[in-house]
Amino acid sequence: MFKMMLRVIALMLLTGSVSAAPTFVFTAIPDQDETRLKQRFQKVADYLQQELQTDVRFVPVKSYAATITAFRNNQVQLAWFGGLSGVKARELVPGSRAVAQGVEDPDFKSYFIAHQSTGLDSAESLPVSIRGLTFTFGSKGSTSGRLMPEYHLREQFGQSPEKVFSRVGFSGNHSRTIALVESGAYQLGALNYKVWDAAVEAGKVDTSKVKVIWETPTYPDYQWTLRGDLDAAYGEGFTARVEQALLKMNDPELLSSFPRQGFIPASNADFEPVRKVAKQIGLLD
Template sequence: MRWLLALLLTLISVNALADTFRFTAIPDENEDRLVARFDRVADYLSQQTGLDVEYVPVKSYPAAVSAFRNDQVQLAWFGGLTGVQARSLVPNSEAIAQGKEDAAFRSYYIANASTGIAADQQELPDAIRGHSFTFGAKTSTSGRLMPEYYLRQRFEQSPQQLFSRVGFSGDHTRTIALVESGAYDIGAVNYKVWQAEVRQHKVDTNKVHVIWKSPRYPDYQWTIRGDVDQHFGEGTRAAVRQALLDMTDPELLKSFPREGFIPVSNDDYEPIKRVGKQLGLLR
């Protein structure tokens, strides 16, 4: 009888866990802002799907991937690279929606005004050589993967060969702050974060400015685990996807910031997978 009681308790525990649908997001900005944003998204998804939805914050990009792999979350707002990583670890997981802007995303390279590097140049300037440089997080698509790819393409050198010092800030807002303060001369950031920070007067553009804008590439997306229908009921994946595509609340969208969400598939991220393998960030 004891084994039966133990089994029943285990099943109750599993079912209780499955009653809550959890999601996370890569921590690409200040944590307090992310919690405020995604708690509202959790409320919206709950209303639209009938699920009990909870946002689970994480401390790093790898932690977001691990939470998805370990089924601690069933849905995640990933960057291009982290999405590819996560889907490779969970069978049948799928990219289900991306921001309208994410089909043609880009990185901005920014410089402290003291460097004397001119703004808005047509190509990455030779003048960046020998300066200090900071990426964002080590597995950020817009803050590391694609910026490093374009640096190598332009100069045929690694960042360590090109710059006097190379760092990783951890997130885009931190990159902007470090370059503005002069702690690093140059950095690479998500263009949407830069635009939002400038629009909200959180950047002193007399101290830091954009020196080059990268070509376009696919980036952020919502990725869902392949077993959600099994755990939460048939049609869960479709319901969550439709709720994201139907998100029209200006305040919710402004917090991303995105104009809206559009359909996407795993195949759309083949360019990210290819570059990730070239740089040794993917197997």
């Protein structure tokens, strides 16, 4: 009986019915609509599967918090985080590391946008006249759509956004922020500059109805973060292979879906400015 079981297992391995290693699973913060995310990251899954020679699966999540939870619970082993979500995740999972970031990510920025009815134009600082208007952030856990915009609002006005504006909302993602301000549902919003620039280039924004009125100083943002226990689960050297695969990703089609020019090394220390700001305004214990 024992020999028969061994033969069955060997046959299953040969036919692919059993994987020699567990499926490598990754996710990404839902900073855009789900359809676009799936298109972006299925291509990345295919690329990683080819590079790593193991089963790779992308799993979408519904919120920034869910991304962090999935990483903490080892439901995913790799995640494309924003600055704040990455800091939170790494504090919950000892040994986890930021390993790669886009060429643009050390110098990221947010745009503040306004509906044309406000009469606001581009300025070098946030105009005092935005006080009393309506305003939407992106996700509550977004670095570019919430953390850094709130930090600069507090610096400018010395008050929380709820005291600066007549109404404050959270759109859930950057694409939705554009739509809400363009429609006039909110007079102002803040978002990831990359999402805005890509949407304008694709002709998806009516710039006669909504425009950029201010951009923040730069800060570190998106990054790939890996759990620290990968070699134990997938074999010695697997962590280094994943890191190498991310850093050498150079297919223009893959890069344009982020969009990034390429990827460069990252470390946990690179995101210390984000951690300090998050603690300062109460978004991190």
